[in-house]
Amino acid sequence: MILRSAAPSPFGRKVTIAASILGLSDRVTLVVADTNNANDDLRRQNPLGKVPTLVLDDGRTLFDSRVILEYLDHLAGGGRIIPREPEARFAALRLHALCDGILDASLLQVYEARYRPEAIRHGPWLEYQAGKVSRALAELEAEPQALDPTPHVGQIALACALGYQDLRFGGTWRAGHPGLVAWLDRFAAQVPAFEQTRVVP
CATH class of the missing domain: 1.20.1050.10 (Glutathione S-transferase Yfyf (Class Pi); Chain A, domain 2)
Known part of the structure; x- marks a missing residue:
């Protein structure tokens, strides 16, 4: 998976930290996005042109950070960072x-x-x-x-x-x-x- 983000983004930071906590860091590659660059693929990957955007293995994309965190929790078996009770x-x-x-x-x-x-x-x-x-x-x-x-x-x-x-x-x-x-x-x-x-x- 590819994470489109930028180091100062606190929303992208949430995703990176969650991936680490869940043991998924080795499945996520950070590719820096430039939200101000109209030629950056980000605007194709996410029509809102916002970070973070997660590009899945099959090319589909997920955004925003709350959705991505839920997806990572799902990949890790569920109930890890989003409680079930x-x-x-x-x-x-x-x-x-x-x-x-x-x-x-x-x-x-x-x-x-x-x-x-x-x-x-x-x-x-x-x-x-x-x-x-x-x-x-x-x-x-x-x-x-x-x-x-x-x-x-x-x-x-x-x-x-x-x-x-x-x-x-x-x-x-x-x-x-x-x-x-x-x-x-x-x-x-x-x-x-x-x-x-x-x-x-």
Whole structure:
């Protein structure tokens, strides 16, 4: 299988970490994608032109990261990173959705600064996105997070969301969230792929 992604993508990082946790890394080859290049095959492989996109052995493609993670869990026998038991399953999926929301809001802030000239950046829009991140991190800090022996999709997404805050926002989240800092340290110690996929700012 071919994973079309880019090293800074937190969504692609989720896939790479999940593949490692599931013992599937040797079945996935990363091919860097350039989302800004109209000639990149990515736009043929995924009409949305987004990463990550997983190209299967038969040429079919899967996207987005949530779908890819479910497929990898299926390949690994199921119930490994997406729990089967309903209560645990929906808790994991809820955490996954919350952390993807953190990433979405964070990316919108990054793109506003990257693609819009400073004179026309919309302050209230940036504050709105930053508020989503702040509220989500506050909720996560208030509820001590577990770390399963095999981390589930929500825990993988949380690690990538916090890692993206380090990459793009200078780790400013750390000062007010000691519980999450400690949790991320535990995740990094337990999952070597987290450090292996870290991008230096």
